Structures are given as C-alpha cells and as structure tokens.
Amino acid sequence: MQIIAADLDIPKYNIEPDPVTGNRIFRVIKADCRIIHMNVDFLRPHRKDYYFFALVRQGNSRHWIDMVPYTLKPDTLYFTVPHQIHLKEEAEPMVGTIIAFTEEFLTLDKSGSLKNMPIIQNPQNGHELSLSEDDIIFLEDIIGKITTEYQLRKNWQGGMLMAYMNVLIIYLSRLYNKQFVADDRLPGRMLLKKYLSKIEDNYTKMHEVIAYADALNISAGHLSDVVKEQSGRPAIAHIHERLMLEAKRLLFHTEKSSKEIAFELGFEDASYFNRFFKRLCGTTPAGYRIQSREMYH
Known part of the structure; x- marks a missing residue:
C-alpha cells in the first residue's frame, strides 16, 4: 500500500x-x-x-x-x-x-x-x-x-x-x-450546512464567527441567530467543537507536543491553546492524552 x-x-x-x-x-x-x-x-x-x-x-x-x-x-x-x-x-x-x-x-x-x-x-x-x-x-x-x-x-x-x-x-x-440531521432543504438548514462546510475547510485559519459571516456575505448577527435556531448551539460552539475534535485526534494518535498542535490548529500562543482546551474539556491537553490512552488500553 x-x-x-x-x-x-x-x-x-x-x-x-x-x-x-x-x-x-x-x-x-x-x-x-x-x-x-x-x-x-x-x-x-x-x-x-x-x-x-x-x-x-x-x-x-x-x-x-x-x-x-x-x-x-x-x-x-x-x-x-x-x-x-x-x-x-x-x-x-x-x-x-x-x-x-x-x-x-x-x-x-x-x-x-x-x-x-x-x-x-x-x-x-x-x-x-x-x-x-x-x-x-x-x-x-x-x-x-x-x-x-x-x-x-x-x-x-x-x-x-x-x-x-x-x-x-x-x-x-x-x-x-x-x-443524524433534519431536512437540509430548508433555508435555515442550508445556511447551517454552508457554515459547517466553511468551518471544515478553514478551522485552522479562522476562529471567529465574524470571519465566517464575511465569507458567507452575511452579517455575524444573522449567522449567529440562524445557527443557534437550527442547531440549538451558538455559532462559536461549532468552531470550537471542530478545533477540539482535531486537537483530540492529534493528542490521542500522535506524540506531537501541545505547542506543535497549537500552531497546527492556528493558535499563535500555545498557552492560550492550553487554556482553551482545558476550558472546553475540563483537563489540560497533556491530561487528556494520558486519560484517553489509559481508557483505550
């Protein structure tokens, strides 16, 4: 192969x-x-x-x-x-x-x-x-x-x-x-789908809702309202979720340091990435790596 x-x-x-x-x-x-x-x-x-x-x-x-x-x-x-x-x-x-x-x-x-x-x-x-x-x-x-x-x-x-x-x-x-999801043909669902697609393509470069709103040629307020209505979660939560998914993947499957992962995901400051991860996960990147691998084994 x-x-x-x-x-x-x-x-x-x-x-x-x-x-x-x-x-x-x-x-x-x-x-x-x-x-x-x-x-x-x-x-x-x-x-x-x-x-x-x-x-x-x-x-x-x-x-x-x-x-x-x-x-x-x-x-x-x-x-x-x-x-x-x-x-x-x-x-x-x-x-x-x-x-x-x-x-x-x-x-x-x-x-x-x-x-x-x-x-x-x-x-x-x-x-x-x-x-x-x-x-x-x-x-x-x-x-x-x-x-x-x-x-x-x-x-x-x-x-x-x-x-x-x-x-x-x-x-x-x-x-x-x-x-998995509701009817994507409805206007609100279509916008949510476009938003999630944009996140998938740009999550390592764009971390703010306003950046995605600009890319979709709509206001940040309108994007936030529609995303919250359709998904039940704030627009920023979807960006954070995608960042956390990739961070967890890299922590679980590789030996990259927290600093390397932070830079790969577009964080200029590794210490901010550590705080971001702990706030959303309840533990540090290093702590997650240990806990997840112990659970696996």
Missing part, C-alpha cells in the same frame, strides 16, 4: 489499485468470511484518502473512528470520509461488500450534486447507519448491481457505475438525514 501524504505521525493511504485494471479511483471488494485488509499499517492510526462504504452482513471486529470505538454489527452500513482517523484493533474476517471511491470519482458526476450529499459531507462526523429489513433489501439489490457492473467491465462501464452510485448515495443520504 502506498502512503500518499502524511499528517506527520498519522499516515494517509489511497485506494489499493485493482489487481486487474489498476483502477485507483473506484473499487468494489466482496468479503466472504475473509480478512480484507492484511497490511499491518491498518492496525495503527491512519486516514484514508477516499470515501468508504461497507455493507456488513456478518462480522464482530472492533475498530475506532476518531476517538469512538465500534464493534461491527450484522446488517449495518458503515461509512467514512477522508478526514477521519481509523484504527483497527485486529484483522478479522467479515461478510459483506466494500465500496471505495475518491474525490476524483465524484468529479465524474457532471451535475456536481453528489459531492454535496449528506453521506459525503458527513457534517455530524458519523460512521454507522442502522438498517431496516427494507433498507437491506434495497441496498443488497443496488450494491449487487454495482458489483456485477464492476466485475463485468463492459462498454460504458463508467456511466453505469456513476448512475448506480447516484442511486446509492441518494438513498444513504436519506438514511443519514433521518438518523
């Missing part, structure tokens, strides 16, 4: 190329009571540089996404997006289907709508979707079609795969909205 970039101590991996075609932007992998990832690098913290869907029919292995542990459950859909940090506790077999695809694959969607779907944007940093019997029937059918098309490699395969992936991503996004 090729390391394509690294956040210093946290490597980032791309899709393993298809052994027959060499495809590096889209893969379908059937798992039938076998271990999918044999590379030991997956047993240490890492990021994937691609989107990852796994329809699990059987399996009970344990893994972590960011700082949250999950034990695989049958008939469940697991998904990740590129910025999340993965850690598998051990390599275990599973039964199901994995679909992996990159940003480059999404650019093949001429409408550009797939990139903005909830399951792709993942504003709630989710990972797991519960499935009803009807969901399983539908997903088995569409994923079966995707798998067949991927394996046959007929003419116009790219167009067929994109058409099927449109259906899959829209269906999963509906489930995502039911299980």
